[in-house]
Structures are given as structure tokens and as C-alpha cells.
Amino acid sequence: MTSDPTPVRPVEVDRTSPVPLYYQVATRLQELIESGEIGVGDRIENEVDLADRLGVSRPTTRRAIQYLVERGMLVRKRGVGTQVVHPKVRRPVELSSLYDDLIAGDQRPRTAVLSLKVVPADAKVAAALNLVPGAEVTLIERLRYAGDEPLALMHNAIPLDILDFKHEELEVRGLYELLRRAGRVPRMATQVIGARNATMAEANMLGEKRGASLLTMARTAWDDRGRALEYGSHLYRASRYSFELNLSAG
Amino acid sequence: MTSDPTPVRPVEVDRTSPVPLYYQVATRLQELIESGEIGVGDRIENEVDLADRLGVSRPTTRRAIQYLVERGMLVRKRGVGTQVVHPKVRRPVELSSLYDDLIAGDQRPRTAVLSLKVVPADAKVAAALNLVPGAEVTLIERLRYAGDEPLALMHNAIPLDILDFKHEELEVRGLYELLRRAGRVPRMATQVIGARNATMAEANMLGEKRGASLLTMARTAWDDRGRALEYGSHLYRASRYSFELNLSAG
DNA sequence: GTCAATACTTTGTCCTGACAAAGTCTTGTG
DNA sequence: CACAAGACTTTGTCAGGACAAAGTATTGAC
Numbered sequence: 001m002t003s004d005p006t007p008v009r010p011v012e013v014d015r016t017s018p019v020p021l022y023y024q025v026a027t028r029l030q031e032l033i034e035s036g037e038i039g040v041g042d043r044i045e046n047e048v049d050l051a052d053r054l055g056v057s058r059p060t061t062r063r064a065i066q067y068l069v070e071r072g073m074l075v076r077k078r079g080v081g082t083q084v085v086h087p088k089v090r091r092p093v094e095l096s097s098l099y100d101d102l103i104a105g106d107q108r109p110r111t112a113v114l115s116l117k118v119v120p121a122d123a124k125v126a127a128a129l130n131l132v133p134g135a136e137v138t139l140i141e142r143l144r145y146a147g148d149e150p151l152a153l154m155h156n157a158i159p160l161d162i163l164d165f166k167h168e169e170l171e172v173r174g175l176y177e178l179l180r181r182a183g184r185v186p187r188m189a190t191q192v193i194g195a196r197n198a199t200m201a202e203a204n205m206l207g208e209k210r211g212a213s214l215l216t217m218a219r220t221a222w223d224d225r226g227r228a229l230e231y232g233s234h235l236y237r238a239s240r241y242s243f244e245l246n247l248s249a250g
Numbered sequence: 251m252t253s254d255p256t257p258v259r260p261v262e263v264d265r266t267s268p269v270p271l272y273y274q275v276a277t278r279l280q281e282l283i284e285s286g287e288i289g290v291g292d293r294i295e296n297e298v299d300l301a302d303r304l305g306v307s308r309p310t311t312r313r314a315i316q317y318l319v320e321r322g323m324l325v326r327k328r329g330v331g332t333q334v335v336h337p338k339v340r341r342p343v344e345l346s347s348l349y350d351d352l353i354a355g356d357q358r359p360r361t362a363v364l365s366l367k368v369v370p371a372d373a374k375v376a377a378a379l380n381l382v383p384g385a386e387v388t389l390i391e392r393l394r395y396a397g398d399e400p401l402a403l404m405h406n407a408i409p410l411d412i413l414d415f416k417h418e419e420l421e422v423r424g425l426y427e428l429l430r431r432a433g434r435v436p437r438m439a440t441q442v443i444g445a446r447n448a449t450m451a452e453a454n455m456l457g458e459k460r461g462a463s464l465l466t467m468a469r470t471a472w473d474d475r476g477r478a479l480e481y482g483s484h485l486y487r488a489s490r491y492s493f494e495l496n497l498s499a500g
Numbered sequence: 501g502t503c504a505a506t507a508c509t510t511t512g513t514c515c516t517g518a519c520a521a522a523g524t525c526t527t528g529t530g
Numbered sequence: 531c532a533c534a535a536g537a538c539t540t541t542g543t544c545a546g547g548a549c550a551a552a553g554t555a556t557t558g559a560c
Contacts, residue, residue, distance in 0.1 A: 020542080020544090021543075021544070022543080022544085040476055041476060046509080046510055046511080047510075048510080048511095056544080056545090057544060057545045057546065058545090058546080058547095059543095059544070059545075060543080060544060062511085062512090063543090063544095072438050075437070075474055075476075076510090076511065077474075077510085077511075077552085077553075078511040078512060078551065078552045079508095079509070079510055079551080079552040079553030079554065080509090080510070080511080080552085080553055080554075081510060081553095082511080083476075084476075085437075085438070085472065085474070085476035086438070086472075086476060187325065187335070188322050188335070188336065188496070188497065189496070190494065190495070190496050190497075191495045191496075191497065192492050192493070192495075193443055193492060193493040193494075193495070194465065194488055194491075194493070195445035195463040195465045195488035195492075196463045196488055196489075197461070197462065197463045211447070211461055212447065213445040213446050213447045213464070213488075214445065214463070215443075215445045216492075222335070222336075226290050226333075226334075226335035226336060238444055238445035238446055238463075239446075242442050242443060242444035242445075242466075243442070243443040243444070244441070244442050244443075245440070245442075245443070245495070246438070246439070246440050246441075247439045247440075247441065270513060270514090271513075271514070272513080272514085296539075296540055296541080297540075297541070298540080298541095306514080307514060307515050307516070308515095308516090309513095309514070309515075309516095310513085310514060312541085312542090313513090313514095326540090326541065326542090327522085327523075327540085328521065328522045328523065328540065328541040328542060329521075329522040329523025329524065329539070329540055329541070330522085330523055330539090330540070330541080331523095331539085331540060331541080332540090332541080501560100502559100502560085503558100503559090503560090504557100504558090504559085504560105505556105505557085505558080505559095506555100506556080506557075506558090507554100507556070507557085508553100508554080508555075508556090509552100509553085509554075509555090510551100510552085510553080510554095511551085511552080511553095512549105512550075512551070512552090513548100513549085513551095514547105514548085514550100515546105515547085515548080515549105516545100516546095516547090517544105517545085517546095518543100518544085518545085519542105519543085519544085520541105520542075520543075520544100521540100521541085521542070521543095522539100522540085522541080522542095523538100523539080523540080523541095524537100524538080524539075524540100525536105525537085525538075525539090526535100526536085526537075526538090527535085527537090528533105528534090528535085528536095529532105529533090529534085530531105530532090530533090530534100
């Protein structure tokens with residue numbers, strides 16, 4: 001015996017809006033769940049009835065539900081129904097930079113550009129960016145602060161034809177923001193997260209002691225068309241930063 | 251001027267098979283891309299023609315393509331077409347355990363169960379597992395080896411009603427494998443990855459020196475119905491292990 | 501009462517058809 | 531030649547219908 005499904009209250013869709021119907025429905029459902037009107041464990045109304053009541057087709061309703069399933073809010077089971085499993089959207093790991101993360105967390109990031117130069121790519125960078133060895137890249141070294149505390153030491157290599165950087169801009173905006181503004185939208189990335197002990201030089205720059213634990217993150221990002229945009233090799237103070245991920249298995 | 255789209259060679263779908271059509275189509279496309287018959291950067295045939303030629307409907311074709319888009323192989327653009335951006339599927343972060351990873355990497359894992367007991371959950375564990383404080387959980391402490399080298403020190407807490415563990419089984423099988431066999435399938439997890447320096451005791455167990463950098467990973471896993479299955483707090487030798495992730499932005 | 505067969509509910513797959521929106525290419529005008 | 535208007539291509543959204551498959555609940559036989 002399962003409890004009766006919670007009927008979704010008057011949801012009106014706006015057919016004059018440019019926002020897709022399925023998205024309107026998904027958003028409304030998401031609100032109801034986030035606000036707690038539909039609680040975790042509750043079953044929502046079945047697709048057919050819901051579609052009828054909203055005045056949209058079943059495929060549209062299915063698509064809305066699918067959208068929330070992919071975000072980890074709902075779980076469907078054939079013959080059973082659709083249940084709420086989590087009260088807020090769990091986004092998969094974000095493709096954003098530390099700068100964006102800090103902005104989102106109200107941390108007043110500040111960036112010092114330590115060096116900015118064009119050099120031939122070394123073997124590792126060339127391999128990561130899929131360039132011929134010796135091709136020129138922009139090498140950037142930055143130190144990022146959160147408030148007044150240093151947080152991360154970042155090294156990036158960007159192929160020359162992707163974008164040419166201005167020192168001043170990099171102090172004010174994040175690398176990913178600059179890339180996006182230039183129409184180089186990162187779409188995919190592979191990351192490797194590890195850790196090691198700080199060298200003396202690294203410790204000094206980051207305000208840690210020699211040997212302190214540092215998180216390492218190496219990332220290559222690609223755009224739409226599969227062009228490598230950026231290779232980054234970063235060091236984070238483990239005492240101040242960690243990576244959060246949400247995983248879901250299909 | 252873009253090059254002409256690569257036509258997909260004779261693909262026949264099998265309507266007697268229980269495998270969904272969209273999945274058959276997606277699999278076939280994936281093979282063509284992985285084998286290199288359709289190269290990175292190539293455009294594939296448009297949805298309408300492809301559907302016609304395969305003898306399936308356009309929604310079915312779209313669904314197949316969508317499947318590969320979500321896996322980072324293809325990119326679609328309205329008015330332009332669908333392009334190959336990556337020659338193999340990039341799965342999002344896997345919901346698997348270290349044991350599975352090692353098996354997949356041919357590393358002959360071995361596990362020593364250091365302790366296995368039932369105790370009341372402390373505040374942190376109770377919060378992570380969404381239990382009332384004081385509810386009983388199984389606490390497991392294990393040391394994992396890859397070959398002969400110690401690799402990770404793992405602490406897990408599992409609510410009593412999820413599964414009761416036998417010492418011998420844990421030595422032979424991974425925790426996630428046992429959960430799955432018991433019908434407790436992990437569906438979702440949140441992880442936090444950080445790092446810190448090893449204490450003397452940790453260093454001794456892991457065969458590192460005191461102060462060596464360790465990767466920390468804390469994870470809570472949920473099943474289908476949103477029940478918390480497991481809270482794990484693990485330590486990895488940073489000198490021997492790192493986390494790899496693939497990210498993609500919608 | 502127990503257990504298997506049956507009916508019912510609900511999601512999964514698939515089809516056809518239609519129009520909208522965003523790019524790209526062509527064409528014609530100044 | 532430059533540039534804007536329009537034609538064309540291609541993906542995006544949406545409808546409505548049909549049947550399949552997997553659970554759940556009910557019923558009936560023993």
C-alpha cells in the first residue's frame with residue numbers, strides 16, 4: 001500500500017511565452033519540490049493525468065519529468081510511478097572555474113597575474129592540447145585570493161589562436177569568463193584531482209608551510225567543435241578548499 | 251563552406267529484438283565513431299534523412315542522437331547539423347568504488363578488514379545518513395592494497411537495516427558489490443574531495459611518512475528511493491592515487 | 501489462509517505529422 | 531564589391547495516438 005500521489009496544484013502554462021512548455025512544467029515541478037509542497041518520498045501524479053490537467057501532451061510532460069530525473073530530483077519506475085528522491089537539484093559536476101565558484105559563494109575573489117607570456121609548448125602541454133610540439137601557447141601564472149587569503153596557484157596554457165590575453169583583463173575577470181566572451185565556450189573537460197606536499201616556493205606563495213598538503217587539479221577543456229581550449233595545472237591549499245561532486249548512475 | 255555530411259553506412263535495425271530501436275541506432279552510430287569511420291569534426295547525416303534511411307521515425311533517431319550528445323560524443327546545432335566532437339564516450343563520473351576501479355585496472359586489489367562493529371551513529375554520521383542521532387550503524391574500517399602496496403584507509407558507516415556484513419565477504423568483495431548483490435543499488439552520491447597531511451598513525455598504516463599528503467574523500471550514497479545507503483570517509487595515498495573526472499556542460 | 505492467475509496502473513517505446521527558430525547560402529541591389 | 535533580403539537547411543518543440551512491459555492489487559482456487 002503506497003500513499004496516494006500528491007496532485008500538483010493549479011499549474012498554468014503560458015503558451016505565448018518563448019520558454020518551452022516542457023521547461024515551464026519542469027520549473028513548476030521543481031519549485032513545488034524545493035518548497036516542500038511535494039516532499040521527499042511522495043509520488044507525483046502520473047504522466048497522463050498530469051498532462052491532461054496542465055493541458056499539454058504526454059510527451060511534453062514526460063520531457064519535463066525526464067529533465068528533473070536527470071537532475072536527480074525524481075525517480076521513475078514503470079508500473080509504479082514517479083517519486084521525489086531529493087529536495088533540490090543536484091547538478092553534475094560543473095564546468096566552471098574557481099573564479100565562478102568563488103563569485104557564487106560570495107567570496108570576493110582577487111587575482112594577481114604573476115606572469116603572462118607566449119612560449120613554445122612543452123611536450124606535456126602539447127599532448128594535452130593536441131598541438132604539434134613546439135607550437136606557441138600563452139602561458140599564464142596567477143595567484144588567486146579569496147578575501148585576503150591566497151587560495152590557489154594556477155598555471156594555464158592556451159593555444160595562440162584561441163584568444164590573446166591582456167594582463168589587466170585577467171586581473172578582473174576569470175579565464176573562463178574571458179573565453180566565453182570571446183565565443184570560445186568550454187563544453188567538455190577532463191580533470192585529474194590529486195594531492196602532494198608543497199615545495200618551499202609554493203608554500204611561500206600560498207601562505208602555507210613547506211610540506212603542507214596541496215590539492216592538485218589538471219584539466220583540459222574543449223569547445224563545441226572538439227578544439228582544445230585550455231590546459232590548466234593548479235594548486236589549491238587543501239586547508240581552505242575542496243571539491244564537491246554529485247554523481248548519478250544511469 | 252562545410253564538408254558534406256558523412257552518410258551512415260547500411261545500418262539495419264532489428265525490430266524483433268527486445269533492444270529498443272533508439273538504442274540500436276545509438277550503438278551503431280557509436281561504433282562508427284569509435285572505429286573512426288566517422289571522424290572527429292565530421293558532420294553526420296541530418297535527422298530526417300537518417301531516419302528515412304534507417305526506416306525509423308524521426309523521434310527515434312533524435313533520441314539516439316540525444317543519447318550520444320549526453321555522452322559527449324556529438325554536438326548539435328540548430329540550422330547547422332550534428333557534429334562529432336569526441337571519438338569515444340566520455341562517461342560522467344562513475345558511481346563505483348575503489349575496488350571496482352582497481353579491478354578494471356588489473357591491479358589485484360586485496361582488502362584487510364581492520365574492524366567491523368555495530369555502534370550508535372555519531373552526530374556527523376547520523377547527519378550524513380539522515381538517521382536519528384544514536385541509531386545504530388555498522389562501522390567498517392578497511393585497508394586496501396593494490397598488489398602489495400597499501401593504497402587507502404577506508405571508513406564506512408552503513409545503517410543496520412540496509413545489510414548485515416560478514417567479515418569474510420568484505421575481505422573478498424567490494425562494499426559496493428555487496429550492496430548491489432543485496433539489491434541495494436546505489437543511484438546517487440555526493441562526494442567531497444580534499445587533502446591533508448597524514449598523522450603518524452595513518453602514515454604507519456599506509457606506508458607513508460608522517461605529514462605525507464593524503465587525498466580525502468567523503469561520500470554519501472543513496473538508492474532508488476532516496477534512502478541513504480552508506481557514508482564513507484576515506485584516505486588515499488596521494489603518491490599512488492588520483493581521481494579522474496569527465497565533465498560536460500549542457 | 502496461501503498462493504497463483506488475472507486485472508489494473510503506470511511508465512517505456514514508437515509512430516506520423518506539423519510548425520518554429522537558428523544558422524548558412526544565394527541572390528540581387530546599391 | 532559590400533551588404534542586406536530572402537531561400538534553404540537543419541534542429542527544436544509540440545500534439546495525439548497506439549501498444550508493450552513492469553509492477554501492484556485483486557480475485558479465485560485449493
